[in-house]
Amino acid sequence: MSQDPLFIFIIAAVGSIALILMIGISHFAEGDVDSAKKSNKFMQYRIIAQVVAVAAIMLFVYFKNG
Secondary structure, eight states: OTTOHHHHHHHHHHHHHHHHHHHHHHHHHHOSHHHHHHHHHHHHHHHHHHHHHHHHHHHHHHHHHO
């Protein structure tokens, strides 16, 4: 399973979600208005990354059970 390209993509997608989340939270913790806008933008990117990751997971499960 670890050699499957889709599985490797899923691992990378989950890692990118964690990274985006940490960057967004760090901007939020700074506290000024500009940082809040950056934090909001990173949280929007996180949602997009989560959609991609969930779609990849669904494809992976479909093809492994299919």
